[in-house]
Amino acid sequence: MIKFSDERLPQRFWDKVHVAESGxxxxxxxxxxxxxxxxxxxxxxxxxxxxxxxALVGPIPEGLLVRHDCDNPPCVNPAHLRTGTDRDNAQDRDSRGRNWRASRTHCSNGHPYDEKNTYWRYGRRYCRACNRAAVRRYTRRNIGVVSQDRGGAA
Incomplete structure (x- = not known):
């Protein structure tokens, strides 16, 4: 069992730590x-x-990060810490209801995130209406350039 003020960390570390009622x-x-x-x-x-x-548990394996089981970022209690991947950390965030994007019902332009208007790419959702508008703007802006390039080549 690891105790507060463990000698494997210097006193100057422990002087900056407060034990909360939560543990x-x-x-x-x-x-x-x-x-x-x-x-x-x-x-x-x-x-x-x-x-x-x-210092108190051991080396952090390459490619992993240290996650907080207590969901309290300033916590340094090793009993509340464990290693995991970015994906593990994201799953913790989502299961604890801290994903601000997941709670959004509309895109930044006010279109609803519903089954008909939403598509997923690389694990993230996008608005179909906004995508269609962006493609139209791109086409309008660049179609003249394409025509000129084709017509100018001899």
């Missing part, structure tokens, strides 16, 4: 970039939750 060990100074904070280690800035994971 989270919250990083208190200067949170930025999505509320994760920054910790200077080995000549570079790292995310505090990554530093805690590497």
């Amino acid at each position: 989270c060990w919250e990083w208190k100074p200067g949170v930025s970039g999505g509320w994760y904070g920054s910790y200077y280690r080995d000549g570079r800035n790292v995310r505090p939750h990554r530093a805690a994971y590497e």
Whole structure:
């Protein structure tokens, strides 16, 4: 069992951590970039939750990131952290209802995201009406260029 103030991390790390009632060990100074904070280690800035994971659990496998089971970005408690892929992280986000795009019912131009007007590409949804309008604009803008190129070639 890993305990708060574990000696594998320096005291200057622990001086910046507060134990919350939820059981989270919250990083208190200067949170930025999505509320994760920054910790200077080995000549570079790292995310505090990554530093805690590497020191108290072990190395982070190549291509994986450290995810928060507690859904609290400043938390550095290794019991609340685990590694996973970007896809795992996105699935966590979606299952917790934090995907702002998923809750949108209309595109930015006001067209509904319904079965008839929506298509999916690379895991993301798009508006058919907006796509048709973009294709029309592109065609109008470039059709003259195409005609001139064809007519000018001898």
